[in-house]
């Protein structure tokens with residue numbers, strides 16, 4: 001009926017924590033109530049005959065308060081109006097889901113105002129494109145060079161998205177195998193990586209209204225000689241600038257991003273990245 005596979009339906013039910021037992025009960029109750037509404041004087045025995053439920057079951061459902069939730073698990077119901085139909089969770093395997101959830105919970109608009117690292121716009125496969133699209137290296141006709149973002153009026157935007165590269169390739173010897181490095185470029189030094197993050201956070205701060213949101217995707221990486229905890233750096237820098245951390249969403253990856261072939265494993269391989277939701281506070285610190 002939905003034009004998707006059975007496993008897609010199962011995955012949807014699982015990832016959204018939908019309580020199918022509860023939903024079945026709601027369907028049963030609605031059927032019973034609808035029959036009684038159509039035939040207000042109908043007997044329990046006649047209802048039982050027509051619907052195939054026992055008279056005790058019918059009595060039980062008729063006595064339940066219609067709007068009262070009796071789900072006692074953390075799961076949710078499509079029909080349960082006392083809880084949102086889909087719980088917003090901190091983790092997801094799906095980037096689109098995280099972006100939709102940030103819009104629903106914080107931005108409260110159909111899309112973001114501005115993206116400073118638009119690239120080819122993969123963030124907007126299932127979203128409306130933002131009004132302002134920038135990139136340091138524009139790859140599409142309607143994407144403006146990042147320098148032009150300085151022309152946006154200060155304190156005017158409601159939301160800004162930033163998704164910088166996170167790979168540092170010191171040697172730049174052409175043997176780097178990551179597809180991500182080839183496609184979105186990389187930083188040549190840690191200094192360059194941190195400076196780019198500083199610049200983006202400061203630019204976002206100056207262009208956002210007070211109460212506006214900076215959505216920043218980032219990832220910790222195992223650098224050539226040590227681990228780079230970019231996520232901590234970004235959080236500290238944003239706080240220093242005057243942002244308040246509202247939420248952290250974790251994108252769990254199913255695929256292996258970076259190659260370390262032939263090397264002994266020294267640290268846990270990173271299978272996740274972060275989406276930080278920062279709100280611009282009242283005063284620049």
Ligand SMILES: C[S@@+](CC[C@H](N)C(=O)[O-])C[C@H]1O[C@@H](n2cnc3c(N)ncnc32)[C@H](O)[C@@H]1O
Nearest residue numbers: 117118119120121122123136137163165184196
């Ligand atoms: C991971 S991609 C962004 C992908 C994008 N979110 C999408 O959905 O397609 C990183 C982008 O940051 C840009 N970038 C690279 N170095 C930068 C720098 N130093 N300052 C600002 N942007 C940079 C790149 O041009 C690239 O388009």
